[in-house]
Amino acid sequence: xxxxxxxxxxxxxxxxxxxxxxxxxxxxxxxxxxxxxxxxxxxxxxxxxxxxxxxxxxxxxxxxxxxxxxxxxxxxxxxxxxxxxxxxxxxxxxxxxxxxxxxxxxxxxxxxxxxxxxxxxxxxxxxxxxxxxxxxxxxxxxxxxxxxxxxxxxxxxxxxxxxxxxxxxxxxxxxxxxxxxxxxxxxxxxxxxxxxx
Numbered sequence: 143x144x145x146x147x148x149x150x151x152x153x154x155x156x157x158x159x160x161x162x163x164x165x166x167x168x169x170x171x172x173x174x175x176x177x178x179x180x181x182x183x184x185x186x187x188x189x190x191x192x193x194x195x196x197x198x199x200x201x202x203x204x205x206x207x208x209x210x211x212x213x214x215x216x217x218x219x220x221x222x223x224x225x226x227x228x229x230x231x232x233x234x235x236x237x238x239x240x241x242x243x244x245x246x247x248x249x250x251x252x253x254x255x256x257x258x259x260x261x262x263x264x265x266x267x268x269x270x271x272x273x274x275x276x277x278x279x280x281x282x283x284x285x286x287x288x289x290x291x292x293x294x295x296x297x298x299x300x301x302x303x304x305x306x307x308x309x310x311x312x313x314x315x316x317x318x319x320x321x322x323x324x325x326x327x328x329x330x331x332x333x334x335x336x337x338x339x
Contacts, residue, residue: 192272210232213305217302225312236308257297261294262282265282283298
């Protein structure tokens with residue numbers, strides 16, 4: 143007697159098969175183990191050296207802010223004459239913006255940063271993201287974008303979207319993209335003000 147291979151309603155609604163689910167579980171367990179060690183190590187001199195002199199973490203830890211700083215620098219490798227991620231203070235502005243968001247979103251954001259920093263071990267490297275040279279960092283980020291692991295792709299897409307958004311909402315970038323600025327002469331700052339300090 144032939145078996146019916148039509149997926150059930152519950153399977154069709156869940157896009158990850160059993161093998162994919164086990165893979166995500168293993169990845170999550172590995173990240174949890176790495177995360178536990180990372181939390182214990184705190185913010186050593188390596189991470190402190192990656193932060194701009196005036197940087198002061200508010201919602202993120204200094205270590206998380208350092209990872210975000212390096213990530214934004216690599217994703218926004220600006221052409222000559224364009225403002226850099228450091229000049230538009232992308233990492234600091236995102237950190238301040240997180241004050242106005244739900245705790246679950248903040249934890250997801252922190253987990254995505256943790257994945258970027260230590261996910262290199264799942265891609266054959268024994269060096270954390272922030273300890274790699276620029277060429278290796280770029281290759282690793284490209285691997286995350288095209289990864290067969292859905293968790294990695296989603297984390298990378300979310301981080302990239304926020305970084306690009308905060309960079310191009312800074313007035314320093316507007317002349318380079320042909321934007322003349324808002325039509326009103328002086329806009330009132332919103333309650334969640336993420337302008338550069």
